[in-house]
Amino acid sequence: MQNGADTSAATECKRWTRRKEARPAELLEAALDVFVAKGFASTRLDDIAAKAGVSKGTLYLYYRSKEALLKAVVQQNIVPIVANAQQLADQYSGPSADLFRLLILGWWQQFGNTKLSGIPKLLVGEANNFPELAQYYHDQVIQPAHQLMGSVIARGIAAGEFAPCEIPTTVHVLFAPMVMLSLWHHSFGPCCPDNLDPIAYLNRYLTLTLTALSHPNQKLIPDSAGVESGQC
Amino acid sequence: MQNGADTSAATECKRWTRRKEARPAELLEAALDVFVAKGFASTRLDDIAAKAGVSKGTLYLYYRSKEALLKAVVQQNIVPIVANAQQLADQYSGPSADLFRLLILGWWQQFGNTKLSGIPKLLVGEANNFPELAQYYHDQVIQPAHQLMGSVIARGIAAGEFAPCEIPTTVHVLFAPMVMLSLWHHSFGPCCPDNLDPIAYLNRYLTLTLTALSHPNQKLIPDSAGVESGQC
Amino acid sequence: MQNGADTSAATECKRWTRRKEARPAELLEAALDVFVAKGFASTRLDDIAAKAGVSKGTLYLYYRSKEALLKAVVQQNIVPIVANAQQLADQYSGPSADLFRLLILGWWQQFGNTKLSGIPKLLVGEANNFPELAQYYHDQVIQPAHQLMGSVIARGIAAGEFAPCEIPTTVHVLFAPMVMLSLWHHSFGPCCPDNLDPIAYLNRYLTLTLTALSHPNQKLIPDSAGVESGQC
Amino acid sequence: MQNGADTSAATECKRWTRRKEARPAELLEAALDVFVAKGFASTRLDDIAAKAGVSKGTLYLYYRSKEALLKAVVQQNIVPIVANAQQLADQYSGPSADLFRLLILGWWQQFGNTKLSGIPKLLVGEANNFPELAQYYHDQVIQPAHQLMGSVIARGIAAGEFAPCEIPTTVHVLFAPMVMLSLWHHSFGPCCPDNLDPIAYLNRYLTLTLTALSHPNQKLIPDSAGVESGQC
DNA sequence: AATGAATGAGTGTTCATTCAT
DNA sequence: TATGAATGAACACTCATTCAT
Numbered sequence: 001m002q003n004g005a006d007t008s009a010a011t012e013c014k015r016w017t018r019r020k021e022a023r024p025a026e027l028l029e030a031a032l033d034v035f036v037a038k039g040f041a042s043t044r045l046d047d048i049a050a051k052a053g054v055s056k057g058t059l060y061l062y063y064r065s066k067e068a069l070l071k072a073v074v075q076q077n078i079v080p081i082v083a084n085a086q087q088l089a090d091q092y093s094g095p096s097a098d099l100f101r102l103l104i105l106g107w108w109q110q111f112g113n114t115k116l117s118g119i120p121k122l123l124v125g126e127a128n129n130f131p132e133l134a135q136y137y138h139d140q141v142i143q144p145a146h147q148l149m150g151s152v153i154a155r156g157i158a159a160g161e162f163a164p165c166e167i168p169t170t171v172h173v174l175f176a177p178m179v180m181l182s183l184w185h186h187s188f189g190p191c192c193p194d195n196l197d198p199i200a201y202l203n204r205y206l207t208l209t210l211t212a213l214s215h216p217n218q219k220l221i222p223d224s225a226g227v228e229s230g231q232c
Numbered sequence: 233m234q235n236g237a238d239t240s241a242a243t244e245c246k247r248w249t250r251r252k253e254a255r256p257a258e259l260l261e262a263a264l265d266v267f268v269a270k271g272f273a274s275t276r277l278d279d280i281a282a283k284a285g286v287s288k289g290t291l292y293l294y295y296r297s298k299e300a301l302l303k304a305v306v307q308q309n310i311v312p313i314v315a316n317a318q319q320l321a322d323q324y325s326g327p328s329a330d331l332f333r334l335l336i337l338g339w340w341q342q343f344g345n346t347k348l349s350g351i352p353k354l355l356v357g358e359a360n361n362f363p364e365l366a367q368y369y370h371d372q373v374i375q376p377a378h379q380l381m382g383s384v385i386a387r388g389i390a391a392g393e394f395a396p397c398e399i400p401t402t403v404h405v406l407f408a409p410m411v412m413l414s415l416w417h418h419s420f421g422p423c424c425p426d427n428l429d430p431i432a433y434l435n436r437y438l439t440l441t442l443t444a445l446s447h448p449n450q451k452l453i454p455d456s457a458g459v460e461s462g463q464c
Numbered sequence: 465m466q467n468g469a470d471t472s473a474a475t476e477c478k479r480w481t482r483r484k485e486a487r488p489a490e491l492l493e494a495a496l497d498v499f500v501a502k503g504f505a506s507t508r509l510d511d512i513a514a515k516a517g518v519s520k521g522t523l524y525l526y527y528r529s530k531e532a533l534l535k536a537v538v539q540q541n542i543v544p545i546v547a548n549a550q551q552l553a554d555q556y557s558g559p560s561a562d563l564f565r566l567l568i569l570g571w572w573q574q575f576g577n578t579k580l581s582g583i584p585k586l587l588v589g590e591a592n593n594f595p596e597l598a599q600y601y602h603d604q605v606i607q608p609a610h611q612l613m614g615s616v617i618a619r620g621i622a623a624g625e626f627a628p629c630e631i632p633t634t635v636h637v638l639f640a641p642m643v644m645l646s647l648w649h650h651s652f653g654p655c656c657p658d659n660l661d662p663i664a665y666l667n668r669y670l671t672l673t674l675t676a677l678s679h680p681n682q683k684l685i686p687d688s689a690g691v692e693s694g695q696c
Numbered sequence: 697m698q699n700g701a702d703t704s705a706a707t708e709c710k711r712w713t714r715r716k717e718a719r720p721a722e723l724l725e726a727a728l729d730v731f732v733a734k735g736f737a738s739t740r741l742d743d744i745a746a747k748a749g750v751s752k753g754t755l756y757l758y759y760r761s762k763e764a765l766l767k768a769v770v771q772q773n774i775v776p777i778v779a780n781a782q783q784l785a786d787q788y789s790g791p792s793a794d795l796f797r798l799l800i801l802g803w804w805q806q807f808g809n810t811k812l813s814g815i816p817k818l819l820v821g822e823a824n825n826f827p828e829l830a831q832y833y834h835d836q837v838i839q840p841a842h843q844l845m846g847s848v849i850a851r852g853i854a855a856g857e858f859a860p861c862e863i864p865t866t867v868h869v870l871f872a873p874m875v876m877l878s879l880w881h882h883s884f885g886p887c888c889p890d891n892l893d894p895i896a897y898l899n900r901y902l903t904l905t906l907t908a909l910s911h912p913n914q915k916l917i918p919d920s921a922g923v924e925s926g927q928c
Numbered sequence: 929a930a931t932g933a934a935t936g937a938g939t940g941t942t943c944a945t946t947c948a949t
Numbered sequence: 950t951a952t953g954a955a956t957g958a959a960c961a962c963t964c965a966t967t968c969a970t
Contacts, residue, residue: 023954039357041273045940055956057942066940125271125357127419134423142420169436172428173409180408183415187359188374191366196404204401212444255929277965287931289967298965487950505737506825509944519952521946530944589735589821591883598887606884633900636880636892637873644872647879651823652838655830660868668865676908719933741961751935756962935967946956 024062024072027052032073036118036186040070040126071133074123077116078137082144084110089148096156097210103152107178108202117182124183146171153213162213177205256294257308259284264305268350268418272302272358303365306355309348310369314376316342321380328388329442335384339410340434349414356415378403385445394445402445409437488526489540491516496537500582500650504534504590535597538587541580542601546608548574553612560620561674567616571642572666581646588647610635617677626677634677641669720758720768723748728769732814732882736766736822767829770819773812774833778840780806785844792852793906799848803874804898813878820879842867849909858909873901 030052034043045066049056063069085103092099111117127134150171156162181201189196262284266275277298281288295301317335324331343349359366382403388394413433421428494516498507509530513520527533549567556563575581591598614635620626645665653660726748730739741762745752759765781799788795807813823830846867852858877897885892 037360039271039273039361041271042361044938056940057956057958058954060941061954121356124353124415124419127423128269129271129274131423134420138420138424166432166436168426169429169432170440172433173437173440176412177405177408180412183356184404187356188366188370191359191363192370194400197401200398200401201404204398205405207449208402208405208441208444211447211449212440215443215447217439217443276963288965289931289933290929292966293929501824503735503737503821503825505735508942520944521952521954522950524945525950585820588817588879588883591887592733593735593738595887598884602884602888630896630900632890633893633896634904636897637901637904640873640876641869644876647820651820652830652834655823655827656834658864661865664862664865665868668862669869671913672866672869672905672908675911675913676904679907679911681903681907740959752961753935753963754933757933762961931968931970933967933969935965937963937965939963940961942958942960944956944958946954947952948954949952 023054023058025076027054027059027062027069028073028076031069032077032115032118035070035073035122036115040066040122040129067130067133070122070126070130071136074119074133074137075140078119078141081110081116082141082148086144086148089152096152096159096161097214099155100149100152100210100213101206103148104178104202104206108198112178112182112185112198118186120179120182121186146175149175156213163216165213165217174209177201255286255290256304259286259291259294259301260305260308263301264309264347264350267302267305267354268347272298272354272361277301299362299365302354302358302362303368306351306365306369307372310351310373313343313348314373314380318376318380321384328384328391328393329446331387332381332384332442332445333438335380336410336434336438340430344410344414344417344430350418352411352414353418378407381407388445395448397445397449406441409433487518487522488536491518491523491526491533492537492540495533496541496579496582499534499537499586500579504530504586504593509533531594531597534586534590534594535600538583538597538601539604542583542605545575545580546605546612550608550612553616560616560623560625561678563619564613564616564674564677565670567612568642568666568670572662576642576646576649576662582650584643584646585650610639613639620677627680629677629681638673641665719750719754721772723750723755723758723765724769724772727765728773728811728814731766731769731818732811736762736818736825763826763829766818766822766826767832770815770829770833771836774815774837777807777812778837778844782840782844785848792848792855792857793910795851796845796848796906796909797902799844800874800898800902804894808874808878808881808894814882816875816878817882842871845871852909859912861909861913870905873897 027048031043031048034047034051037043038047043066045056045059048069049059052059059069063072085106088106089099089103092102123134123137146168150167153162153165153167153170157164181196181198184196185198259280263275263280266279266283269275270279275298277288277291280301281291284291291301295304317338320338321331321335324334355366355369378400382399385394385397385399385402389396413428413430416428417430491512495507495512498511498515501507502511507530509520509523512533513523516523523533527536549570552570553563553567556566587598587601610632614631617626617629617631617634621628645660645662648660649662723744727739727744730743730747733739734743739762741752741755744765745755748755755765759768781802784802785795785799788798819830819833842864846863849858849861849863849866853860877892877894880892881894
């Protein structure tokens, strides 16, 4: 339970009053846990209610439907994080590589190493079923996060730290390993003995990424190599 | 019922024979389509049957259950792919960077640019519900694929093309963007206007990756920076 | 909660006192409205509470259950009406046809043209579910009302104004159009463009009824015509 | 079970084939029974299924929803009846009073004395909740039936048998006792000891009605009497 | 081999009722 | 007295699975 507070005897006695205010957060936390563990469709509202220590009906006092619960989980937990990171970047003066590293490590501490890291799995799985939610997540999280990483890279290029490159695509590529770390943790990770060490993974990621960014692009694919798009 | 045609006895006979043998593959293809589009839980067997042009009961002549169908979809489609790639690598002689590039482009043509690319999304979403299946996929696909990429990198290091590095973690990091490309295509991609161009993505990925691999690692994170693992 | 006004202590006090006494009546009025509009089962106590401007819990301070509320609605509203009519009839001296007409018009003004007219629909719909309530309504309302109309007809026959007839059955027949007017108003009426004009209906009803009552019965159905009862 | 046929040994053996065709009718009959007994909202689909001897799921093979079931009950049972009556009237030559009587008695035998007589109660109770259904019933049943009765009265007036009158309103008034007989049967009737004899009721109704129709209207309500419309 | 009618367990959602405040 | 948060039983509806044909 993230929040270690909440339990001094003094506060405890105002149980009823506190409950009412705390309930939504409690429910959301339980919902997050179960959604992440089972996926959206396989989650039973009973499970969430049980985990939150309330009856099934209580859920409906706070959230209109199962889908609304999922939406709330996403909205409540995700949006603030990107804003923090943006602020950090705005105030930072120093080498862009350091800023990049700082942001990645911050991501790890505030998101990746948190139960919140289960959310991307949820959304990837349900994006087709709830396009509106996917859109929301894209607009509120992915797009700003990409924006942020892009601005850091641009900053580095401007300062001559990084080699010039096409930024949006670069960001897409460089974001992938972070997201995959989340997904792995909540999908194959638990199944596999060769458990991935996230710290080693992050260090390696940073090394590779910053090495790549700081060297001029090699001409690696001759123009004639012709990678062409197909169907699908 | 799927076609009103009461065709001639002759063709009827041949078609039936062909049908019988082709059935399992037809069913799996239909299942793949629907599973990928809706996710496991939201897929109705009715939909798969309808798409395959058979009755719902027929599915059970070939597959014991919905879960078995999912397993079959995965097994049928995935296993062959890695073997091909391994063979290609074994026979290749030439620069490791070129081999790397070849494998990535092969992956794109045989998997990423195919409806098979929907499978990772499926498995990520259901790994917790079907650990056995996740294990299977890990053992049969992920592990061999990582093995392969690892051997290519080792080959490059041995030849002095790539800088020495810790291989397993590097592979994890470098595989991530490929998988994410699949996932993106089947989750957020359809929702978002700034549609990602896969070819540009792959080119940028190769450039960044091979640049990083071919340069000695910078000391980017001072030992004192202390990234420490937490809970979760 | 229903109004933001924190009025002065003085009025506040008076209002509260008044409120307390008025509450049951207010609740019943709200209940009547909603029951009539939606039917018993489709009525939510929330709706009644909201309409009455109280919390749902308050309803239970005054009425044991939803069913009790329905009973109270019926009891509170219906009983007084027949008594008034009976009194009117007792005091009346004059042609029986005029008395008949007076009673019908009184019925219209005090009941038919009132939200009370929604009650018969309620009872018809729920009679099977609440036999005790149906019994109560029959004993307290239908039976006395029939009694009254019967006495008026008997009075007319005794005075030679009406032709002799079997009274109880006649009353049943002659009451039907009145009840139907209520029911129509609260069922098909609102759906249909050819809106029934109640006044024209009542006038026509009176004309037909009094014409029929004041003429000797024709022999309309030969004894041999044989209408025989069946099952059901 | 209305239809005494259906059960010879020969037909019985084709059980499966026959079932499929017979099912909808069986379900509708069960639905009619339960709906009439309990009202729409208080009817559980389980009850209908049990009464029909099928599982709950089977209902959904034939009817999309509870509401659709109600609609089907109404459509299947009601519409044909009016058509029959219209045909009878079209072919009849003879005194209009006799035709009137014939139609009323036909109504009794084909509808009033049948479980179908429970339908009006249903519709009156649910008209507000399903306006579309009410509209349908009005258009398909009430309106044609009124039309028919109106044409009979017009025929009588034209032939000099009946006194001239305003027909639509008259029809409304004269239809009421028939409908009420149905409603009574399925609401208060079962609760009350003074059980109404339908045959006596019908005879009395016919006598009163035909007496009224065949005499010139008395001036019963002086113009000054002023029945005026009010609120509601 | 193929069908599709039938099943019934399972789940999201509603709502009358209760009770701590 | 009044509240409204909480409950939990109840029910419509779904869908994987079965099986007589």
